[in-house]
Amino acid sequence: MKTRYLAPAVVGVVVFGAVTAFAASLTVTNNSLGAGNATVDTCNSSATVSYNTALSGGVYKVTTAPVTTAASCAGKSYKVTLTDSTGASLGEVTGTLDATTGAALPDFTSAGVAATAVRGVSVVVTG
Numbered sequence: 001m002k003t004r005y006l007a008p009a010v011v012g013v014v015v016f017g018a019v020t021a022f023a024a025s026l027t028v029t030n031n032s033l034g035a036g037n038a039t040v041d042t043c044n045s046s047a048t049v050s051y052n053t054a055l056s057g058g059v060y061k062v063t064t065a066p067v068t069t070a071a072s073c074a075g076k077s078y079k080v081t082l083t084d085s086t087g088a089s090l091g092e093v094t095g096t097l098d099a100t101t102g103a104a105l106p107d108f109t110s111a112g113v114a115a116t117a118v119r120g121v122s123v124v125v126t127g
Contacts, residue, residue, distance in 0.1 A: 044070035044102075049080055049123040051108070053115040060115040062108040065093070067123050073102040076127035080106045082113055083120040090117055097125065 048068040053060040065080045076097050082090040091111035097104050 043073035043076060043125065047073070047123050047125055049121050051082065051115075051118065051121055056112075062091070062111070062113045062115055062118060065106045065108060065121060067097070067104040067106065069097060069102040069125060071100070071102045073097055073125050075099045076102075076125050078104055078106075078126075079124045080104075081122050081124075082108065082111075082118050083122065084117050085119045087120065 049065055051062045051065040054063045055061075062082060065082070067078055067080060074097055077094065078097055079092060079094045081092045084090055091108050091113045093106035093108060093111075095104055095106060
């Protein structure tokens with residue numbers, strides 16, 4: 001009767017040990033994605049993003065969302081996202097920061113986002 005319980009316990013220890021061994025062998029660098037942690041280079045400790053509006057059809061809508069970063073971020077890719085009160089995306093614009101200044105002027109005009117719906121603006125710089 002004890003053998004019935006011993007076999008599953010041994011199998012569990014072997015499987016758990018194998019999974020732990022695989023997890024312990026993950027390597028993370030600044031050019032890959034995986035579980036773990038690593039120091040990644042940064043071009044700037046912060047970036048500034050805001051948004052501008054214009055009256056359209058009786059409603060103020062977001063037109064542009066200027067991004068300002070350090071010149072060391074120049075030429076890198078960016079993504080600006082406008083979010084509502086739940087954090088859901090209302091619109092997103094991607095592009096490349098200016099090669100000299102590191103600034104950008106993402107255009108949200110075609111998205112038609114009502115300014116009253118915007119509760120958050122975020123920017124991600126990668127590259």
